Amino acid sequence: MINDIEDFIQKSADKNGWALQPDETFLKTVKEGLVKNLETYGYYLCPCREGWGNRFKDRDITCPCDYAEADIKESGNCYCGLFLSKEAAAAGKTPQAIPDLRPDEKYPD
């Protein structure tokens, strides 16, 4: 499972031209969170968002989420801090918690 997640995040980063979180401790938490969510829900639900447990309702917050590209462009990292822009990573920027672009009404009550 760990090999699968390593492969998944590296390919996602490469495909989109992003860098991976350089802080090993933070990265480990996010990776373990994604694996836990895969085991719980059957898909890579964003580890920093509460989902419905339904892959269709959670499609936009399944990693890499629909908001990642805009977040990385605007803030230098995605919502959960897994992916960074290459510029932010090169500058040694610490990922910051950022506003959520997902509309409130898409979350469970």
Added chain:
Amino acid sequence: MFDSYEWNTIEGKGNAENLTLLSLSTCGFCRSARQYLKDREVAFRYLELDTLPPEEKTELKGEFKPNSAGALLFPPW
């Protein structure tokens, strides 16, 4: 408020009941927030919502919502 839950309590300066953290076990920023408080020896209590039974989670969110400007987000920013 929130008195009926089994909180994880971190001892430190102040009263843990005065600082409540709702978090996700899977979230890196939630973990960083806990570490930030621990490093400063601030007393607090926390729950990881994704580890709660569904009914308990719904009840807790119901208590929290009146104090929230919108959806319950992790991490708060």
